[in-house]
Amino acid sequence: MSESLDALERRIAELRAEVRRAVSARENSLARSLRGDLRRAEQAWDEAITAEEPSRPLQExxxxxxxxxxxxxxxxxxxxxxxxxxxxxxxxxxxxxxxxxxxxxxxxxxxxxxxxxxxxxxxxxxxxxxxxxxxxxxxxxxxxxxxxxxxxxxxxxxxxxxxxxxxxxxxxxxxxxxxxxxxxxxxxxxxxxxxxxxxxxxxxxxxxxxxxxxxxxxxxxxxxxxxxxxxxxxxxxxxxxxxxxxxxxxxxxxxxxxxxxxxxxxxxxxxx
Known part of the structure; x- marks a missing residue:
């Protein structure tokens, strides 16, 4: 696993915990902002893991x-x-x-x-x-x-x-x-x-x-x-x-x- 994937997974875990804390504290604006950060981090993870997949012939x-x-x-x-x-x-x-x-x-x-x-x-x-x-x-x-x-x-x-x-x-x-x-x-x-x-x-x-x-x-x-x-x-x-x-x-x-x-x-x- 690359360092970028390790870092992204740590960041995703941290953001999920922060979202839960914000929701529990009813800090709605902060929770919305954190969810946006979480979605972007998850998208970056998805792109990174796709890039690491071994190439294989595509089956139409x-x-x-x-x-x-x-x-x-x-x-x-x-x-x-x-x-x-x-x-x-x-x-x-x-x-x-x-x-x-x-x-x-x-x-x-x-x-x-x-x-x-x-x-x-x-x-x-x-x-x-x-x-x-x-x-x-x-x-x-x-x-x-x-x-x-x-x-x-x-x-x-x-x-x-x-x-x-x-x-x-x-x-x-x-x-x-x-x-x-x-x-x-x-x-x-x-x-x-x-x-x-x-x-x-x-x-x-x-x-x-x-x-x-x-x-x-x-x-x-x-x-x-x-x-x-x-x-x-x-x-x-x-x-x-x-x-x-x-x-x-x-x-x-x-x-x-x-x-x-x-x-x-x-x-x-x-x-x-």
């Missing part, structure tokens, strides 16, 4: 006969949570050995929305948007229309909760494989390095260890996140049309709807 993923939307649907089914194109592509390659590129997903959600508008519910599923707490589409995140609403909306804690859940799903899938691919093990290791206690040093992540570590952190956030998501889902059900519940509302229309609702409530209270 096979071209799939499945349509792109079905490949994406399978990756989302494995992850179980809204996901960015980069993660969908990584899961598709690691577990299904298929070639899928990020740019192929760029217009996918727009195509799905057009299809839904022209013939609502004609398909068994749609690749839709995750919705923010403003009920607008979350940038770059794809979801499955068959998921319950609470899984397709996001609260402040949801990005971290979904990352932990997706890591657990990847690890659980690995435990069911007799001979996991090297790509699948690398994917889990990259994800596990962002979870305290999920992996140590340069060894590949152990799926059972990753599941336990992710589950332990998940217990801290899950109840609060579930309550936040339930509130967002309830607003979406009451304020949005069918197409908006899947693909999101324009930001301004959501704001106007909220303002109108507030004005109506104030008027009713005044009348009483």
């Amino acid at each position: 993923p096979e071209t799939s006969l499945l349509p792109i939307r079905e490949q994406v649907h399978q990756a989302l089914a494995l992850l179980g949570v809204p996901a960015a194109a980069k993660l969908v592509v990584a899961v598709n390659e690691a577990f299904f050995s298929r070639a899928l590129r990020g740019p192929q997903l760029t217009s996918l959600r727009r195509d799905e929305e057009r299809s839904f508008r022209s013939a609502p519910y004609a398909r068994p599923y749609y690749l839709c948007a995750a919705l923010t707490d403003r009920l607008s589409p979350a940038r770059g995140l794809l979801a499955d229309s068959t998921w319950e609403p609470e899984r397709r909306v996001l609260g402040p804690l949801s990005p971290r909760v979904d990352f932990l859940l997706s890591t657990m799903r990847v690890a659980e899938h690995l435990t069911r494989l007799a001979e996991p691919s090297a790509g699948a093990l690398r994917l889990l290791s990259r994800m596990a390095h962002n979870i305290p206690g999920a992996v140590e040093g340069l060894v590949p992540a152990d799926p059972e260890t990753a599941i336990r570590a992710a589950g332990a952190e998940l217990e801290v956030h899950l109840a609060a996140d579930a309550a936040q998501r339930a509130e967002v889902a309830a607003r979406a059900a009451g304020q949005l049309s069918d197409v908006e519940r899947l693909f999101g509302a324009a930001a301004m229309s959501t704001v106007m709807s909220t303002v109108t609702s507030s004005v109506r409530m104030s008027t009713m209270r005044g009348a009483c």
Whole structure:
């Protein structure tokens, strides 16, 4: 191992401890700054270890006969949570050995929305948007229309909760494989390095260890996140049309709807 890797691993361990202390002390600004430093250090570690890997002939993923939307649907089914194109592509390659590129997903959600508008519910599923707490589409995140609403909306804690859940799903899938691919093990290791206690040093992540570590952190956030998501889902059900519940509302229309609702409530209270 090079000195730079040793130094980066020490720095990562120190930053994780500092983040925990800042969070415990409720020093939110410091915690955010430290998390940024931690992400940069982890990225530098990932780049450094990749540079040290012995060169080997690259095996091209096979071209799939499945349509792109079905490949994406399978990756989302494995992850179980809204996901960015980069993660969908990584899961598709690691577990299904298929070639899928990020740019192929760029217009996918727009195509799905057009299809839904022209013939609502004609398909068994749609690749839709995750919705923010403003009920607008979350940038770059794809979801499955068959998921319950609470899984397709996001609260402040949801990005971290979904990352932990997706890591657990990847690890659980690995435990069911007799001979996991090297790509699948690398994917889990990259994800596990962002979870305290999920992996140590340069060894590949152990799926059972990753599941336990992710589950332990998940217990801290899950109840609060579930309550936040339930509130967002309830607003979406009451304020949005069918197409908006899947693909999101324009930001301004959501704001106007909220303002109108507030004005109506104030008027009713005044009348009483």
